[in-house]
Every structure is written in C-alpha cells, then in structure tokens.
Amino acid sequence: MLAAVFAMPATAETVAIVGGTVVTGNADAPIVGGTVIIDGGKIRGVGGSDVAVPAGARVIDAKGKWVTPGIFAGMSFIGAAEVNAVDDTNETRASKSPFSAAIDLSPGINSASSSIAVERLGGITRAAVTPIASREIFAGQGVVISLAKGLDTVTTRQAFQFVELGENGAETAGGSRPVAYLNFRNALREAIRYAANPGAYTEGRDRDALLTRMDVAALVPVVKGQQRLLVHVESAQDILNVLALRTEFENLKLVLVGVREGWRVAPQIAAARVPVIVQPMLDNPNSFEALASTRSNAGRLVAAGVNVALGILEQDASFQARNLTHYAGNLVAQAKVPGGVGLTWAQAMRTITSAPASIFGMSDTGFLGSAQRADVVVWDGDPLELTSAPTDIFIDGVAQPMTSRQTELRDRYLGLRLQDAPLAYRR
Amino acid sequence: MRNLTLAALLLTAACTTTPRPQANRPAPGSQEVLAIPADPFPSTYRAYPSVTTVIRNVNIYDGKGGKIIGGAVRLENGKVAEIGQTVATPANARIIEGQGKWLTPGIIDIHSHLGDYPAPGVQAHSDGNEATGPNRSEVWAEHSVWPQDPQFTRALAGGVTTLHVLPGSANLFGGRGVTLRNVLGRTAQDMKFPGAKPSLKMACGENPKRVYGSKGQSPATRMGNIAVARQVWSDAQSYKRRWEDYTRRAKAGSAKPTDAPRRELANDTLMGVLNGDILLQQHCYRADEMANIIAMSKEFGYKVTTFHHAVEAYKIADLMARENICGAVWADWWGFKMESYDGINENAAFLQAAGACTVIHSDDADGIQRLNQEAAKAAAAGRRAGIPLPPELVWQWVSLNPAKGLGIADQTGSLEPGKRADVVLWNGEPFSVYSRPEVVWIDGAVMYDSADPNKRPVTDFELGQPGKGDTK
Numbered sequence: 011m012l013a014a015v016f017a018m019p020a021t022a023e024t025v026a027i028v029g030g031t032v033v034t035g036n037a038d039a040p041i042v043g044g045t046v047i048i049d050g051g052k053i054r055g056v057g058g059s060d061v062a063v064p065a066g067a068r069v070i071d072a073k074g075k076w077v078t079p080g081i082f083a084g085m086s087f088i089g090a091a092e093v094n095a096v097d098d099t100n101e102t103r104a105s106k107s108p109f110s111a112a113i114d115l116s117p118g119i120n121s122a123s124s125s126i127a128v129e130r131l132g133g134i135t136r137a138a139v140t141p142i143a144s145r146e147i148f149a150g151q152g153v154v155i156s157l158a159k160g161l162d163t164v165t166t167r168q169a170f171q172f173v174e175l176g177e178n179g180a181e182t183a184g185g186s187r188p189v190a191y192l193n194f195r196n197a198l199r200e201a202i203r204y205a206a207n208p209g210a211y212t213e214g215r216d217r218d219a220l221l222t223r224m225d226v227a228a229l230v231p232v233v234k235g236q237q238r239l240l241v242h243v244e245s246a247q248d249i250l251n252v253l254a255l256r257t258e259f260e261n262l263k264l265v266l267v268g269v270r271e272g273w274r275v276a277p278q279i280a281a282a283r284v285p286v287i288v289q290p291m292l293d294n295p296n297s298f299e300a301l302a303s304t305r306s307n308a309g310r311l312v313a314a315g316v317n318v319a320l321g322i323l324e325q326d327a328s329f330q331a332r333n334l335t336h337y338a339g340n341l342v343a344q345a346k347v348p349g350g351v352g353l354t355w356a357q358a359m360r361t362i363t364s365a366p367a368s369i370f371g372m373s374d375t376g377f378l379g380s381a382q383r384a385d386v387v388v389w390d391g392d393p394l395e396l397t398s399a400p401t402d403i404f405i406d407g408v409a410q411p412m413t414s415r416q417t418e419l420r421d422r423y424l425g426l427r428l429q430d431a432p433l434a435y436r437r
Numbered sequence: 438m439r440n441l442t443l444a445a446l447l448l449t450a451a452c453t454t455t456p457r458p459q460a461n462r463p464a465p466g467s468q469e470v471l472a473i474p475a476d477p478f479p480s481t482y483r484a485y486p487s488v489t490t491v492i493r494n495v496n497i498y499d500g501k502g503g504k505i506i507g508g509a510v511r512l513e514n515g516k517v518a519e520i521g522q523t524v525a526t527p528a529n530a531r532i533i534e535g536q537g538k539w540l541t542p543g544i545i546d547i548h549s550h551l552g553d554y555p556a557p558g559v560q561a562h563s564d565g566n567e568a569t570g571p572n573r574s575e576v577w578a579e580h581s582v583w584p585q586d587p588q589f590t591r592a593l594a595g596g597v598t599t600l601h602v603l604p605g606s607a608n609l610f611g612g613r614g615v616t617l618r619n620v621l622g623r624t625a626q627d628m629k630f631p632g633a634k635p636s637l638k639m640a641c642g643e644n645p646k647r648v649y650g651s652k653g654q655s656p657a658t659r660m661g662n663i664a665v666a667r668q669v670w671s672d673a674q675s676y677k678r679r680w681e682d683y684t685r686r687a688k689a690g691s692a693k694p695t696d697a698p699r700r701e702l703a704n705d706t707l708m709g710v711l712n713g714d715i716l717l718q719q720h721c722y723r724a725d726e727m728a729n730i731i732a733m734s735k736e737f738g739y740k741v742t743t744f745h746h747a748v749e750a751y752k753i754a755d756l757m758a759r760e761n762i763c764g765a766v767w768a769d770w771w772g773f774k775m776e777s778y779d780g781i782n783e784n785a786a787f788l789q790a791a792g793a794c795t796v797i798h799s800d801d802a803d804g805i806q807r808l809n810q811e812a813a814k815a816a817a818a819g820r821r822a823g824i825p826l827p828p829e830l831v832w833q834w835v836s837l838n839p840a841k842g843l844g845i846a847d848q849t850g851s852l853e854p855g856k857r858a859d860v861v862l863w864n865g866e867p868f869s870v871y872s873r874p875e876v877v878w879i880d881g882a883v884m885y886d887s888a889d890p891n892k893r894p895v896t897d898f899e900l901g902q903p904g905k906g907d908t909k
Contacts, residue, residue, distance in 0.1 A: 092772070093772055093773070093774060093775050093778055094772065094773045094774065095643075095773060095774035095775065096774070096775055124772070125772060128771075128772075246903070271903065271904075274903060291803055291807075292803065293591055293803075293806075293909040294556045294587060294588050294591055294802050294803070295556045295557055295587055295898070295899065295902070295904070296556045296557055296558050296802075297556075297557050297558065297559070298557055298559075300557075301557075301899075301902045301903050301904055302902070302903035302904030302907070303904065303909075304904060304907050304908065304909050305908075305909060306907070306908055306909075325773075326773070327767075327770035327771065327772070327773040327777070328770070328801045328803055328804055329803070330769065332769075333769070333814075336810065336814070336870055339870030339871060340807075340810075340870060342870075342871055343870060343871045343872065343873050344873075344908075346864060346871070346873065347873050347887050347908055348887050348888045348908070349887075349890065349907070349908035350908040394870060395869065395870050395871075396810055396813040396814050396817060396868065396869070396870045397813060397814075397816075397817035397820075397868070398817075399817070399818075399821060416771070416780070416781045416782065417781075419779055419781050420751075420781045420782075420783050420822060423751050423752055423781075423787065424783075424787075424822055424823075425790075426754060426755055426787075426791070
C-alpha cells in the first residue's frame, strides 16, 4: 500500500488515452474512438485514432469509456472546511473579524482536507471556492483551486470578490435592501477616494469612512474592473437592480450568483453580457426572493444567450460538487418534461467545464485542446449518468490517486471480516 | 386490558372516520372505565376518483424485487388489480401504451419535514423542532403540517406518493411523526394515511447534547443523552403500570373515574411505543451510539423500527440485520458535522449485503424529489465495491422497505394485487439521470401528469405569485 503511494508519479508523465469517447467540452460532437495525448502537464493532442501516440507514452485503453475535461465546480467550499459544523475546521466564515472585503481565502485552503480527494473522485479537478459573508455584505476574496494531491492547491488567489445584495445582504447590512445598496455604494465610493488619496487612510480609516483601510484597498480592483465581482442575488428585481449598478460604477466586472429567478429577466442578463453561476436543482419557493424557482432556469438562461455555469452555493450536504455531473444530467432530463426547458447534453457538459473556466478567466482549462492544462478525466460510462465514475483522473498532467479517506473506510468494512484483531489493525 | 381497548380503537380507526367514544360506556351498575383515545385527530383522507387503467408494453420494477420487461398492470377501484406479462383489459379501461417507459410503485420517503418546515422557509414557518426540552414526546408533527406547503407538489412530481413527516432532532424525544398521502388537502388530517401507526422520533448524538448543553442543562454529553433518555423510559414504564393497574381495577369495579391516572401527553406517546402501537424512528449517526440505543431499547422493552441517517450503519450492518432494524440512509451525505465524518457512498449497499432492511431517505425538500437518483448513486457505489445489486432489488429501497419501516407494507410499497394503486410511470429507466415521472397515481387517481398542466397542483401560497403553475 505504501509502496503504491510512493510509486505514484509525482510529476507529469506522457500519457496516451486511446479508444474512448472524447468530449472536448466545447460543445462539439464527441469523438468516438478518440485519442488524447498528455505530456509535460499539457494536452498535446486531441482527435481521432489518427493522432500519433508518442514513443514511450503510457497508454490508457479507454475503449468503452468516456474522456472529458476535468469538471470545474463554478462554486464550492472544497478545501475550506473539513467538517462544516466544526468551527475549528471551517475557514469560510469569520463573524468575529472586523474585516470583510480584504479577507483573502487563500490561507484558509487546506491542501490536506479530505474533501479534496472525495470531490476529486467525482471528477472535479478545479473549483472556485468562496468565503461566506458574515458581518458585512462583502464576503471577501475567493480562490480557484486545483484538486490535485499535494500542497499546491491554490491555483488563483484573489480570483474574485463576493458580495451579498439580496435577502442575505439586506440582513447583513442592517435589515433592508436599501441599506445593503447604500453600504455597497458607500464602499465603492470610498475605494475610489482611497485610490485617489491613500494617505487619507493613514489612521486606519478616513475620517468619515466606514471601512477599514485594508477593506477599502481591496475594493479598488473591484471598482476599476480589475477583479471580478460575484454578486449573490436571487429575485428578478434584485438582478435588475444589480445590473443597474453599472450606471454608477461602469467598470464592474459582474458575475451573478444564485439568480433563481434569472429566467424572468434572461434577456436583460444576456444583454448586459453578465455570466451567471447557478445551483440548477432548486425549484422550491424557499424564500420570497426565489418564488419563481424552477429547474428550467438554466435552460432558459442558456437559450437567451447567457453564459451559465453550475456551482454549489450553500454549505449543505444535500448538494455536493461531486454531483455536479448529475445536476447537469438533470438539465438534459428537464428538456424532455413538457413545458420544461433544459439543455442539450453538450450544453450541459459545458456548464461544468468550459463555462466556469471562462467565467473565472482560466482560458487554459475547461476543454480538451492543444496546449491546455491536462485536466482530464476518464469515466467508466456517460459522465452525466448517476452510475458512472472516473477510472483515471489527471490534473496538470499528473495521474491522481483514486482513493480517499472514504475508500479506505469502505475497504476496511467491506464484507465485515471480523477476524483475530480489531478492525483498527487493518489498513 | 388497556392494550385491548387501544387495539380495538386502532382497528376502529382503520375502518371508519366517525368519532369514537372517549371512554367505554359502563354496563348499568358498574364503573365507567376511562381509556386514552387512540386517534383523536383521525384521518379524513379520501381517495380521488379513478378510472380502470391498463398500462401495457411497459417495463416494470414491481418494488418487491421483481422485474418485468414489456409487461402490464391494471389499476382498478384504486387498487392494483393485476400485474404480469399481460393483464385482462376491460372494455372501459383507459389504456396507456408504455413502450420505452417504466412503471414502479410510488416512492415512499420515510424521513421528511415537508409541511413542518415549509417553503418559504421564513422564521414564522419554522415548526419542526419544539426545542424547549429534551423530552417533547407530547408534540405531534402533524400539528405543524401546513398543507399549503408547495414542497409537497415538487415531491409529487418526483414520484413520491407517501411520506413520513417527523419532528426535528433537537430533542432526545422529538415527538410523534405522521405518515401522509402526498395528496394536498385543506387540513393535515386530509392527508393522513388512514390507519398508519404514528411514530416517535428520537435523536441521539450531537444535536440534543448541543441544544441543551448550550443552555447549561442536561443532556450536555453523549452519556447525558443516554441517561436522560433512560430516566424518561423508566418514568414511562411507571405511567404504563399506573394505567394498567387503574384499568384492571376499573374493570373489576373497584376504581372510580376519579381514580384514573392524570393524562400525561408525553407519556401517552411513550406508553404507545412500549405497547407497540407507536413505531420508534431513531435518528442516529454513529455505529457505537446505535449499539447503545439498541441496548437501551432492550432494557425498556421496546423496538427500534428504523435508524435514520445511520451514516455509520455500514460498520454494524450485521447487528442491524440481526436486530431486524431498518437503516434509512442518504446516498452520499457526509462531513457536514462531526458525526457524519465517516460517511461512505457504499453505506446502503453494505446494509443490503448484510441482509438488513435498507432504505434511502431524504430528510430534505430537494432530495425528496429525486430519491430514485439517490438510490441509483448508492447502488452504483455498491456495485463498484463488488456487491451485486440488480436494479429491481434496489427499487425496494425507496418503496417496500420504507413501507416496512412505517408499518404500511401491507397496503403500499409494491405492485401487488389488492394494494393501493400508488404507481409512477417514468419516461425512461427510473435509475437514469435522464428519466422523470410522467404520470403519478395515488390510490388509482391521477394526481400528476407531466403532459397536463391541470394535473400539476398549485398550492394556495403560489397563487398570484411569479412562476405559478410553471414546470418546476
């Protein structure tokens, strides 16, 4: 067992995955009997059986299997919480901190978190991870992570700022949406003022400022449009209000998160060229801002031309990143329900690969193409189907272990062979 | 003797909805014998009209482990009348051609909070946990059920025909659970499954000790959980003995009505469990704690029907099989709290392999819509671990097994002649992510039809709201 771990190639190798159904993630038709070449951490070839297998390459026979880009979770909490309800292990909230926008989640990502391997076994290779707002409407800055085994988990620091402007924002801001918007506008105006004269903040804050210097400095790239701003809103009305913020702050690089009533204003979202990250299964009217929830939301948004990615938006076991493939599959099913609007299979695949990669500005992953990062998953069946699972996972060209804390528990109890020593002596 | 009285009343409840006497009228000259009413909130459910229907050339999972390819089922008078490769087709029957489609028994969720935690989930709707004392056996989940909860309709569109609504797990003794037909009514009583036994929800582990420990009261530890629960059971035994003693003396003419013990509603519920009239549904995550619970149940002489959540059931699957206790589990929930840290995807499969009664439950207003998918995931994980799990066997996890756990397996949970016609027609193989229910029958009545917007229920709450009547 230990030998096997050490035998794992720690660096990228040359691999040829041959004979599988290759899905590039770019919404073109799958290549049956396709070949994917991996070398030096990059994809060096994608195509049919005519693609040459380099000499010395490890060949993976993918006959009867599917080959896809690694799944990119458009939002998640992977690596940021080991046990959600155990505060000592949960880095997503900081309700006792005086800081908000300045919070950078990077040091909170635990490369040893067991959630990384567990989610990886669902085919996830990259994920956006966000802090959660607690005292202010600004939650802080999230990251994009790699789910590769090892210590190099954070791929992109400060990938985005996250702000609450719906019901959560109203509550956090002091009790109403008007106050949330006031907080937001005040914070961004302070950022503009700070950018013009940082010296005014030498005593920690400007004389009439509400934000700490660190927080206001963190909002400068947001107001300048240099850092994307993820805005959590759900209702159609809130979505329009957020889009209207660009009349005052014209450079905002907006991404809408949640948007359960997005379908009601899909043309406006599309016209604003604002991408969205949705949790597509939610169809109950759980709150007064989400009365029109439906599993047709993603389909209607895509039909209107919106760039839609899927993500996990709440820290709740009922939805897990490793099931994003299934949520995408459900969107295909939604197209078959009379009156429902869903996605084609290729569109559905895109919402969990190239769409999230594009939203987070990672043009080098999310689809299988030459010179792309070799984030590649081989599946034992249709990757969106409930019964399928990865058989091989590559991240940056490195073959990943197909084990987790959960598979070790499984193997210990498989068959319950209670023999001559306690189970704790078996590993 | 009180047992007999209660049993008689329960039988009455199953046959009629007329008010029943609160006490046995004495013969002239003898003393009145007071008894505890078995069902003061009786079901007013009635099946909706149905037509004789034959679904034919359809693939079938019968819910009791069988599969028929290209078979047929006849629904008649609200019951399953016939199932086989072919069935008799009366001239007046509605005929549904089922090529490429699948037919299953309706899904039964043994663990739900619909109605008690309705949508929208505002504080004013938070009616699932009477977190004011560790023993709240006197509360009944049905008295919190809001029959206008839109979540019932989403579950229906997911093929759920019966669900068991439980109080939450803040308390060691959360109160009574109720089994509902998933047919919207004006009252919770309109939805009650006629004759289904109530349950008592108990919880072990983190929740009760956290809720009360944080208030500086007992239980604050796992050992406190067991100690408090044992005292409650011991007191319930005393209560039971007082009633038995009174009843014996009253029947003999030596006790007056004023000698009857004071009704204690919490103890009524607990006594019902001790007498076997109320099923015990036990929330518990860890293997070692489930073993403690089993030992406690033996000390006080009651039966645990089902362990709910049972994230570590796979560690004691043999014990659960031996004790004939069902395990109602999620497919893959884990890590959200410490006691769920050891969750594995093969949990259900390991239970099945050990011969234990295996159930997939939701405990969730979203998960309840896709219990077929949860079962599919759990089974796939088991198969990869080498456990043979044919799909027709796995369907039992969401139909016949939860029916067993609720004591209603004689009425529903499988497609067998004489059982309630609780049936789902799927537009594809129901363990596929690409399949959805097309028609849902409850007692033979079409309660959902994906092709007919008029068969897509809209609750009062949704009227006049955006999204009303949309495909959800």
